[in-house]
Amino acid sequence: MILVYVCPGCQAVRIVSRRKEVPCTVCGQKMEQSDLTFLEWSDMNPDERQRYGVRWCAQRSSG
Numbered sequence: 163m164i165l166v167y168v169c170p171g172c173q174a175v176r177i178v179s180r181r182k183e184v185p186c187t188v189c190g191q192k193m194e195q196s197d198l199t200f201l202e203w204s205d206m207n208p209d210e211r212q213r214y215g216v217r218w219c220a221q222r223s224s225g
């Protein structure tokens with residue numbers, strides 16, 4: 163199963179197959195699983211993925 167993870171530190175978005183700890187390849191912080199599915203992710207272009215990461219982090223910090 164492929165999951166979409168977001169880095170709360172630098173808003174990076176990437177896909178990983180399920181595992182416990184997902185370190186960010188950019189800043190090394192622990193990434194968190196997002197609600198985005200792999201299919202939704204594959205429909206997005208790099209710009210949209212970046213915007214998704216930014217939005218996800220904003221929602222996360224606002225609770």
Ligand SMILES: [Zn+2]
Binds near residue numbers: 170172173188190
């Ligand atoms: Zn990061």
